[in-house]
Amino acid sequence: MARDQHTQPSRPPQGGTLMLPGTIQRESDYATGTTAEHKGHVPSMFDRRNGLDLPGDCRGAGTVLARIGDKWSVLIVMLLADGPMRFNELKRKIGGISQRMLTLTLRGLERDGLVTRTVYATIPPRVDYALTSLGHSLRTPVETLGLWAIAHLPAIEQARQAFDLSSKGR
Amino acid sequence: MARDQHTQPSRPPQGGTLMLPGTIQRESDYATGTTAEHKGHVPSMFDRRNGLDLPGDCRGAGTVLARIGDKWSVLIVMLLADGPMRFNELKRKIGGISQRMLTLTLRGLERDGLVTRTVYATIPPRVDYALTSLGHSLRTPVETLGLWAIAHLPAIEQARQAFDLSSKGR
DNA sequence: CGGGATCCCCAATGATACTG
DNA sequence: CAGTATCATTGGGGATCCCG
Numbered sequence: 091m092a093r094d095q096h097t098q099p100s101r102p103p104q105g106g107t108l109m110l111p112g113t114i115q116r117e118s119d120y121a122t123g124t125t126a127e128h129k130g131h132v133p134s135m136f137d138r139r140n141g142l143d144l145p146g147d148c149r150g151a152g153t154v155l156a157r158i159g160d161k162w163s164v165l166i167v168m169l170l171a172d173g174p175m176r177f178n179e180l181k182r183k184i185g186g187i188s189q190r191m192l193t194l195t196l197r198g199l200e201r202d203g204l205v206t207r208t209v210y211a212t213i214p215p216r217v218d219y220a221l222t223s224l225g226h227s228l229r230t231p232v233e234t235l236g237l238w239a240i241a242h243l244p245a246i247e248q249a250r251q252a253f254d255l256s257s258k259g260r
Numbered sequence: 261m262a263r264d265q266h267t268q269p270s271r272p273p274q275g276g277t278l279m280l281p282g283t284i285q286r287e288s289d290y291a292t293g294t295t296a297e298h299k300g301h302v303p304s305m306f307d308r309r310n311g312l313d314l315p316g317d318c319r320g321a322g323t324v325l326a327r328i329g330d331k332w333s334v335l336i337v338m339l340l341a342d343g344p345m346r347f348n349e350l351k352r353k354i355g356g357i358s359q360r361m362l363t364l365t366l367r368g369l370e371r372d373g374l375v376t377r378t379v380y381a382t383i384p385p386r387v388d389y390a391l392t393s394l395g396h397s398l399r400t401p402v403e404t405l406g407l408w409a410i411a412h413l414p415a416i417e418q419a420r421q422a423f424d425l426s427s428k429g430r
Numbered sequence: 431c432g433g434g435a436t437c438c439c440c441a442a443t444g445a446t447a448c449t450g
Numbered sequence: 451c452a453g454t455a456t457c458a459t460t461g462g463g464g465a466t467c468c469c470g
Binding site: 151 | 320321322324325326328329330331334370371372373374394397398400401402404405406407408409410412413415416417418419420422423424
Binding site for chain 2: 431432433434
């Protein structure tokens with residue numbers, strides 16, 4: 091991804107990079123070595139979070155991209171783009187999310203500094219979630235991806251149909 | 261890092277990760293309402309499998325983004341960017357992927373018209389995978405995202421530390 | 431070598447109940 | 451309203467064995 095800046099001749103340490111052990115997980119998980127290499131080695135280019143074999147930034151990037159891979163995260167960011175929103179407001183808007191997941195996802199976004207959580211000590215309680223500037227900056231790249239998806243959707247659906255058709259009897 | 265290579269059956273980067281409805285499923289599967297929107301049909305903006313809420317034609321976008329959310333898909337696309345590659349070559353490069361997942365992912369990418377699969381009837385058999393032009397076009401948006409991730413990684417990690425720190429005693 | 435078929439486990443989510 | 455705590459479910463994905 092980024093290393094394109096310094097072109098590489100032949101077989102560059104590819105840059106792929108995603109890996110997400112779990113979406114949000116609390117403290118416990120991060121520290122815990124969920125790892126455990128199995129026997130031998132894992133010649134992975136992205137050896138879990140501490141692999142240390144890629145140009146540094148790529149590794150961490152995976153952690154970040156992981157959040158983007160999460161459908162709820164993206165959705166929430168998009169929804170908050172129009173302004174702050176309350177917990178249940180978000181829940182209603184999204185529609186298919188469970189209270190639990192909404193909470194977890196918001197926590198993750200908050201942890202990453204993408205959204206802020208403001209609690210109003212009123213009765214009943216009120217909590218507002220809003221995008222931080224960092225959160226707003228994420229919109230562009232995400233929308234770029236969204237636009238690509240929309241732009242190529244026809245081609246992809248066509249490819250799918252063709253593929254499914256040709257593999258009919260198999 | 262907690263690298264307890266011993267104890268615990270431990271799990272590799274079994275990365276569960278995002279939604280991926282099923283990587284390859286066919287259209288018919290969509291109907292499978294695991295989440296039947298019971299009763300008062302939720303006013304969800306994205307009818308179940310749909311992910312984004314971009315205006316209008318975002319219907320199938322979610323399906324497409326699902327593939328991007330898949331860590332293996334992205335990785336493979338990035339790897340193939342440099343040219344065609346054979347099955348085991350990919351497997352080795354990626355390192356942490358199981359044969360099964362590689363096959364499944366490649367099938368999905370092929371189905372979506374992002375990569376081509378060329379079989380050489382030799383002995384032993386040889387199969388080359390290469391990006392289609394569509395696949396190549398995906399690199400840009402993905403890299404955009406990657407660049408964002410890398411660019412904001414410091415800020416995010418900082419936010420994480422701060423967050424984790426403040427929620428210490430909890 | 432590439433990859434289909436199986437078995438099985440566990441992280442990710444949903445559903446439900448309870449509290450401030 | 452906004453969460454937190456639990457329990458139950460599932461399907462993603464690793465490990466294996468086998469075949470062309």
